[in-house]
Amino acid sequence: MLKLTIALFVVVMESVSSDGSGVCENNIDRLCEISVKRCHHHHDDDDDEEKSFNPPKHALKLSAQKLLDSLPLDRVKDNAVRTVKRCVFSPSQPTPLRGKVQLAAVSQDVLKNILDLDESVTRSEDFVQRVSGGKLFPGSAPLAHRYGGHQFGYWAGQLGDGRAHLLGEYTNRKGERWELQLKGSGKTPYSRSGDGRAVLRSSVREFLCSEAMHFLSVPTSRALSLALSEEAVWRDQFYNGTVRRERGAVVLRLAPSWFRIGSLEILARTGELDILRTLLNFVIEEHFTAIEPSDPNKYVRFFSVVVNETAHMIAKWMSVGFAHGVCNTDNFSLLSITIDYGPFGFMESYNPNFVPNSSDDEGRYGIGEQANVGLFNLQKLLEALHPVLSPHQRAQAERTLRGYPEIYHRSFHDLFKAKLGLLGDDEGDAYLVAFLLKLMEDTHADFTMTFRQLSDVSLLELQKNSITQTMWALWDLSSHDYFSDWVELYIKRIKSQVGDSEENRHHRMRGVNPRYVLRNWMAESAIRKAENNDFSEVVLLLHTLTEPFVENENAERAGYSSRPPAWASELSVSCSS
Numbered sequence: 001m002l003k004l005t006i007a008l009f010v011v012v013m014e015s016v017s018s019d020g021s022g023v024c025e026n027n028i029d030r031l032c033e034i035s036v037k038r039c040h041h042h043h044d045d046d047d048d049e050e051k052s053f054n055p056p057k058h059a060l061k062l063s064a065q066k067l068l069d070s071l072p073l074d075r076v077k078d079n080a081v082r083t084v085k086r087c088v089f090s091p092s093q094p095t096p097l098r099g100k101v102q103l104a105a106v107s108q109d110v111l112k113n114i115l116d117l118d119e120s121v122t123r124s125e126d127f128v129q130r131v132s133g134g135k136l137f138p139g140s141a142p143l144a145h146r147y148g149g150h151q152f153g154y155w156a157g158q159l160g161d162g163r164a165h166l167l168g169e170y171t172n173r174k175g176e177r178w179e180l181q182l183k184g185s186g187k188t189p190y191s192r193s194g195d196g197r198a199v200l201r202s203s204v205r206e207f208l209c210s211e212a213m214h215f216l217s218v219p220t221s222r223a224l225s226l227a228l229s230e231e232a233v234w235r236d237q238f239y240n241g242t243v244r245r246e247r248g249a250v251v252l253r254l255a256p257s258w259f260r261i262g263s264l265e266i267l268a269r270t271g272e273l274d275i276l277r278t279l280l281n282f283v284i285e286e287h288f289t290a291i292e293p294s295d296p297n298k299y300v301r302f303f304s305v306v307v308n309e310t311a312h313m314i315a316k317w318m319s320v321g322f323a324h325g326v327c328n329t330d331n332f333s334l335l336s337i338t339i340d341y342g343p344f345g346f347m348e349s350y351n352p353n354f355v356p357n358s359s360d361d362e363g364r365y366g367i368g369e370q371a372n373v374g375l376f377n378l379q380k381l382l383e384a385l386h387p388v389l390s391p392h393q394r395a396q397a398e399r400t401l402r403g404y405p406e407i408y409h410r411s412f413h414d415l416f417k418a419k420l421g422l423l424g425d426d427e428g429d430a431y432l433v434a435f436l437l438k439l440m441e442d443t444h445a446d447f448t449m450t451f452r453q454l455s456d457v458s459l460l461e462l463q464k465n466s467i468t469q470t471m472w473a474l475w476d477l478s479s480h481d482y483f484s485d486w487v488e489l490y491i492k493r494i495k496s497q498v499g500d501s502e503e504n505r506h507h508r509m510r511g512v513n514p515r516y517v518l519r520n521w522m523a524e525s526a527i528r529k530a531e532n533n534d535f536s537e538v539v540l541l542l543h544t545l546t547e548p549f550v551e552n553e554n555a556e557r558a559g560y561s562s563r564p565p566a567w568a569s570e571l572s573v574s575c576s577s
Helices: 047-052 065-070 108-114 119-123 125-132 200-215 261-269 273-287 298-319 367-388 391-402 404-419 429-443 447-456 459-464 472-477 483-495 502-510 520-530 536-545 553-557 566-570
Strands: 089-091 102-106 143-145 148-151 154-158 164-171 177-183 222-235 244-255
Touching (some): 065 273, 102 536, 108 119, 108 200, 108 222, 125 244, 148 367, 200 222, 200 520, 261 273, 261 367, 298 367, 298 391, 298 404, 367 391, 447 502, 459 483, 520 566
Antiparallel strands (some): 148 154, 222 244
């Protein structure tokens, strides 16, 4: 068989290092030396407590008291746009949408399994008003968070919640604590030149992708609802001077916490070290409960957990072909969950240089750069921690950061082995994955459906190359001159798995290789209908993406697992939202 020389995991898996050289050190201090389990939003309740819990079927009571009591608030009560100092939050009231507000869609999973609410509540006008910012849930204390960030590699100064309002926290029957936040709910002191609104197209995308990522088992914020009105919002979508009227919308989204790397950066940059310590202590005590508050090395341990889980998060992005599109430090969660869905994209034809964001001219946030950008962001987090670390602790944290490449590579490797149904370890596994990705790149094979169809095809069909055009992604892949060479290696590896069966392989692979992801053309189709008050495709997509591994008759009829339509290649998304 002809041997191919392929770099480890092709372009996507180029080694990253803390000095940006792209070379992973031989002697890496493993993060597993710091064994810290993060328990970021769960209280251990016994079975009796859960059974006795009375869910609020028609009401939802929040609390912001812990935030208000623990963290400094802006002393200036004016909502005017300004430079804000010496606080973590500014009180700010949502601005209701003008005109008749419509409820386009609701995540039943969030409604029932996170917020303990009955489905009937969504049929009331009161609910519509509360999830759109027209009325507040009981116990709400709306806040806008002050943070900064590095955007496209450069310090951008004060940013903050320019169109989002944190309402408060809800503790559900499982003891999970979730912060509810409105996005698109009006101006705050951090709105800069913005109008505080979000447009329908970006809101549809964030609502759907938040839920899609959860059901793909990627750490993520969640979304309860999508509401909209006829209120006019003016946007230059592609920054080409063409401003058009769009519809305003509000998403009610949830996360265990909305603190991000930029939350700490702005405090370190402005020298507010007392508040930096206060916020760090709060985050650790509330969301990293395995770390003892009295531990003198708690900040180093906190950093090690963030490094570890950020590496795993980005590897999971890669395993489903997801590119975030705008990985600034203000968009990177301290809890290592995916937040702030903007110009993201799920890769269609495999391309390690895929850039979803048309505003990203230099490709800084392309899919193949995400691991390196994650390292850059963690370096900025470490810089923000420097003022509260001793020289010895800084050295510890730097060693931890040098372990990031190994953690990422190992996670990526394990995820892609699972996508191929491989069990155990074999020295040829890295080559097998890299070989396949190279064939996919050369043939422009579809990322999602290549792996899904490999989950469905038999080894005999592969061996005989009896793939039909109905398996369109594999059909494209099989046109490569070296496809049969890869198949020979793959079959040999699968057959080495003693006791494994074809049925078990199919089952394993179908459980990790989705049939459906939120492709841009699917979102665009739903957006076009929604702009004309037809929310049927938003609902269809929501239903489809909550079971992405299961074949769905309505989704098949809509073409969600078929070749993308010709017009899909003409679509682009930008930071405009």
